[in-house]
Amino acid sequence: MLTLDALDVRFGSFHAVRAVGFELPAGGSFGLVGESGSGKTTVLRAVAGLIQDWSGRIVVDDEVQGATRSRHFHRTVQMVFQDPYGSLHPRHTVDRTLAEPLRIHGRSEVGPRVEAALRAVGLGPAFRYRYPHQLSGGQRQRVAIARALMLEPRLLLLDEPTSSLDVSVQAEILNLLRRLREERGLTFLFVSHNLAVIAQMCDRVAIMNQGRIVETAPVAALRRGALHEPYARQLLAASKGYDRAAANALTTYD
Amino acid sequence: MTARLVVEDLRVRYPTPSRVVDAVRGVSFAVSREKVGLVGESGSGKSTVGRAILRLIQKPGEISARVLSFDGIDILSASDATMRELRGRRIAMVMQDPKFSLNPVMTVGRQIREAWRAHARGGRHAAERKALEVLEAVKIRDPERVYRCYPHEISGGMGQRVMIAMMLVADPDLLIADEPTSALDVTVQMQVLAILDDLVTSRGLGLIFISHDLNLVASFCDRVLIMYAGRVVETCAADRLNDAAHPYTRGLLAALPQVDREPGPLPVLERDPAWLDG
Numbered sequence: 001m002l003t004l005d006a007l008d009v010r011f012g013s014f015h016a017v018r019a020v021g022f023e024l025p026a027g028g029s030f031g032l033v034g035e036s037g038s039g040k041t042t043v044l045r046a047v048a049g050l051i052q053d054w055s056g057r058i059v060v061d062d063e064v065q066g067a068t069r070s071r072h073f074h075r076t077v078q079m080v081f082q083d084p085y086g087s088l089h090p091r092h093t094v095d096r097t098l099a100e101p102l103r104i105h106g107r108s109e110v111g112p113r114v115e116a117a118l119r120a121v122g123l124g125p126a127f128r129y130r131y132p133h134q135l136s137g138g139q140r141q142r143v144a145i146a147r148a149l150m151l152e153p154r155l156l157l158l159d160e161p162t163s164s165l166d167v168s169v170q171a172e173i174l175n176l177l178r179r180l181r182e183e184r185g186l187t188f189l190f191v192s193h194n195l196a197v198i199a200q201m202c203d204r205v206a207i208m209n210q211g212r213i214v215e216t217a218p219v220a221a222l223r224r225g226a227l228h229e230p231y232a233r234q235l236l237a238a239s240k241g242y243d244r245a246a247a248n249a250l251t252t253y254d
Numbered sequence: 255m256t257a258r259l260v261v262e263d264l265r266v267r268y269p270t271p272s273r274v275v276d277a278v279r280g281v282s283f284a285v286s287r288e289k290v291g292l293v294g295e296s297g298s299g300k301s302t303v304g305r306a307i308l309r310l311i312q313k314p315g316e317i318s319a320r321v322l323s324f325d326g327i328d329i330l331s332a333s334d335a336t337m338r339e340l341r342g343r344r345i346a347m348v349m350q351d352p353k354f355s356l357n358p359v360m361t362v363g364r365q366i367r368e369a370w371r372a373h374a375r376g377g378r379h380a381a382e383r384k385a386l387e388v389l390e391a392v393k394i395r396d397p398e399r400v401y402r403c404y405p406h407e408i409s410g411g412m413g414q415r416v417m418i419a420m421m422l423v424a425d426p427d428l429l430i431a432d433e434p435t436s437a438l439d440v441t442v443q444m445q446v447l448a449i450l451d452d453l454v455t456s457r458g459l460g461l462i463f464i465s466h467d468l469n470l471v472a473s474f475c476d477r478v479l480i481m482y483a484g485r486v487v488e489t490c491a492a493d494r495l496n497d498a499a500h501p502y503t504r505g506l507l508a509a510l511p512q513v514d515r516e517p518g519p520l521p522v523l524e525r526d527p528a529w530l531d532g
Contacts, residue, residue: 008522032526035439035440035441036439098372155410164465164511167295168505168509168522168523169521170509171509171511171521171523175519175520175522179519192437193440195512195513196512196515199511199513199514199519200511200515213481223515224514225513225514234441235440238443238444239334239440240469240473240513241472242444242447242448242451242470242473242474244448245475247444247445247447250441250444251389
């Protein structure tokens with residue numbers, strides 16, 4: 001479904017992504033995890049076509065990607081962003097937000113499709129003519145997921161989709177994503193700083209630091225704590241909560 | 255005898271034109287030389303409790319309590335002068351995001367000096383010495399350099415340490431930390447917590463740690479208060495959190511993804527209206 005090979009991204013003199021490569025089979029769920037500045041979101045944005053200056057190979061569905069993205073690409077790949085407060089147009093109703101991709105791609109039966117999408121993400125038809133400010137954070141993220149699903153894509157790029165949500169709402173959104181993936185056979189590229197969320201949602205994980213993938217492992221190995229690379233081990237230890245001994249042992253991996 | 259904060263039946267309400275919002279509804283606890291965690295989801299009232307302790311509730315908000323006292327001082331009836339003396343000097347507060355809490359056009363050193371001079375007498379040199387001393391206390395490797403930096407020249411973790419340093423300069427007895435590490439990466443978070451931990455131990459500080467992160471609070475604090483809809487629904491020893499009895503606490507724990515848990519749907523919290531009062 002997605003192959004990255006020797007992906008490099010530079011912002012001026014800053015080398016944000018260095019030689020990142022991995023393969024994501026159709027139906028798989030791949031997690032990219034790392035701290036701020038590790039380059040995980042930049043990888044996602046490069047795949048989505050939101051970054052112009054990259055080098056290397058991005059292959060989606062056997063189609064080698066260049067500087068621009070085709071209409072077919074956008075029907076195949078869609079993205080969900082971290083902040084549902086920022087990613088929905090504040091003055092467009094839910095209906096307009098969800099209908100827009102359909103109109104751009106010349107789909108028919110816009111109304112029924114919008115209603116079906118709302119139902120699929122667990123929102124009733126009553127939400128159709130509301131504005132984002134009339135929704136809670138969890139409801140907004142459901143709308144953002146519905147929008148990403150409007151064109152029936154096969155690959156979803158998820159950029160920290162639950163990081164700004166409360167724990168109880170996060171569980172609902174993660175369950176929704178899991179269910180949609182099972183029902184529709186979706187492929188996920190899931191970016192998060194939270195190893196526990198990745199362990200819950202993915203089957204493989206790549207740990208990034210300073211623009212590089214330092215270790216790739218099956219999630220089962222992550223659950224057993226069987227990571228080998230020192231930075232990856234440290235990240236795993238730190239994500240298990242506060243521990244005075246672990247705090248003393250912290251090293252900076254530059 | 256250490257200074258002690260006593261809170262009994264604390265209530266905070268905000269009258270609005272259409273209705274009265276009861277943000278905090280009868281919260282009671284006490285803090286001495288220990289780390290107390292205040293956990294809850296957004297809107298649970300945890301930050302409002304922290305602000306009410308310093309009487310920082312803006313009008314038309316109203317605070318009431320059967321007891322709200324620190325080291326024998328009645329906070330509700332204290333004069334504004336007494337409150338100014340209390341705030342910063344005896345009870346300090348660390349906010350979530352150094353990006354928004356530090357003055358962007360003032361060097362770190364000058365901000366710490368200013369904080370010190372608000373509470374102590376002394377000249378510029380004494381202030382400078384004290385500022386460098388607290389920067390060292392929060393384990394900043396090159397205090398002289400950071401002293402001369404502007405906030406945008408330092409990282410988030412460094413910024414949060416500067417904020418803690420600024421609170422320490424007045425030598426408070428109680429620190430209220432409102433999500434002090436939520437904007438930080440996990441490894442940096444761990445370093446900042448280690449600094450707070452050491453300060454509680456070495457200076458005999460009391461710490462109120464406000465956070466949405468149940469696991470983090472449980473691993474860091476001595477005692478945890480779980481808030482829901484303006485009330486404390488349960489208080490646990492931090493190491494006994496897994497024995498929590500309240501369905502809300504149990505629901506939150508169950509809904510939390512864990513690195514070592516088998517994948518599968520997460521149990522979803524079913525909110526019971528009875529939790530509002532029980």
